[in-house]
């Protein structure tokens with residue numbers, strides 16, 4: 101529907117209960133054209149005021165495109181609108197187009213006309229509810245019109261509130277089937293009945309409530325044998341419930357009794373009392389709310405009357421910042437606390453762009469390593485290379501790759517500086533660790549515990565467990581004489597604080613750690629072992645060129661932030677958690693100010 105689609109507000113039609121018909125193959129023309137306003141009637145016609153209808157007509161005839169015709173007669177609202185037109189001396193005719201403005205004004209005109217003409221020779225509308233029901237109008241629509249007329253100061257409106265009563269679910273059943281006491285009363289034959297027999301005849305709750313209420317009313321002789329004390333009883337409960345249902349005001353005594361029995365509940369009804377306002381006129385002048393491009397083109401803006409600014413109107417609610425609840429607020433914050441409690445310091449992680457040198461070479465990852473392939477790594481086009489690297493350290497790294505040292509044989513290949521210079525989006529936060537360890541090695545050695553939690557990038561096919569951007573958690577402990585036992589101990593400590601007690605380790609391979617272990621945890625919900633991270637002891641080939649002393653060991657581990665989050669919160673598709681498919685509502689419900697609350 102290329103033609104008027106932008107101006108057709110289908111929600112609006114739905115809300116009005118109006119049917120839109122005329123799909124793709126209906127042609128503009130024929131009978132519909134004769135329904136268009138004739139010039140002398142144009143003034144009084146809703147459509148004649150619509151700037152959209154003219155463009156619409158020309159477009160429609162020239163393109164002979166489809167048109168959407170409202171079937172006014174098919175809906176109660178619509179035929180009421182038709183009746184309103186007839187009452188105003190207009191020929192009843194369906195709208196020949198369906199721009200939302202026109203439909204809205206056609207429908208709302210009826211309420212508006214009722215209010216304005218009523219006030220023409222009367223002081224006030226005391227109660228909008230009564231006003232609406234006397235005229236068979238929908239009160240919600242009357243309220244909308246009152247608000248709008250009030251905004252233009254055609255009328256002054258005062259809020260009125262009334263406490264009314266509605267039946268509870270239990271109340272509804274008694275309004276139909278009678279009160280329990282009456283049901284019980286009617287179940288007793290004139291000669292009386294044994295308690296046991298009566299119990300068999302009735303639902304247990306009806307029996308329980310009914311017998312106590314009937315006894316209170318002194319309708320019955322209660323004992324082993326139950327008999328009627330009176331021959332006739334009035335079911336006041338049922339009658340009052342029906343009255344309330346029909347909108348009649350109940351007596352205070354009845355309200356009290358029914359309220360205690362939880363058969364009715366209070367409902368605050370809101371409406372308005374209305375008087376003439378300073379701008380009152382029996383008919384509303386249409387004022388423009390916006391200066392449009394069409395107004396400028398047609399040059400009719402000079403003659404238009406514009407709506408005054410309402411400085412008291414509430415503005416759009418300001419959109420504050422929002423943090424992703426799972427990533428930022430809960431899990432990330434929780435992890436930070438765990439690391440801090442374990443004595444770790446946070447590493448600075450602010451550069452997403454890293455050189456291949458720090459991301460790969462410094463980690464003793466050979467230049468032919470498949471991970472360095474552009475299929476796995478995003479390389480930068482501009483700036484494509486790094487300008488600055490610590491030259492003496494670069495030399496030592498080249499050396500260790502090409503011919504080894506410190507007891508290693510190296511990889512025996514020709515190491516290329518150009519390859520190390522290439523900029524990329526870091527593929528793991530271990531790039532952060534390599535920079536930090538290098539810095540640490542530049543001064544006399546101090547044991548350290550470092551952690552980071554930040555974004556990494558991989559050129560991967562996206563599926564329900566993989567994204568091209570995700571977050572890594574990385575922890576490392578750097579001290580003299582650390583062993584694999586220390587690593588396992590630290591991992592148990594760390595993961596148990598996350599609620600993952602049951603761990604298993606599997607030998608693995610990383611170019612920069614030896615030994616390396618994958619970490620698994622048993623998931624009670626999924627009933628299986630799931631991989632939660634990777635770990636190892638950094639190789640001397642990585643640490644020694646940095647300048648760290650021979651007996652210094654670094655135990656380290658890394659995991660994705662999304663993994664434990666998905667496991668802990670039972671989310672099975674990573675795209676529900678992070679990325680462009682995340683439900684924004686989820687994030688907006690978690691305002692930034694909740695960050696500090698844990």
Ligand SMILES: N[C@@H](Cc1ccccc1)C(=O)O
Nearest residue numbers: 528530634635636656657658
């Ligand atoms: N960098 C590894 C994780 C890791 C960190 C530290 C030591 C060992 C492994 C990864 O991206 O999977």
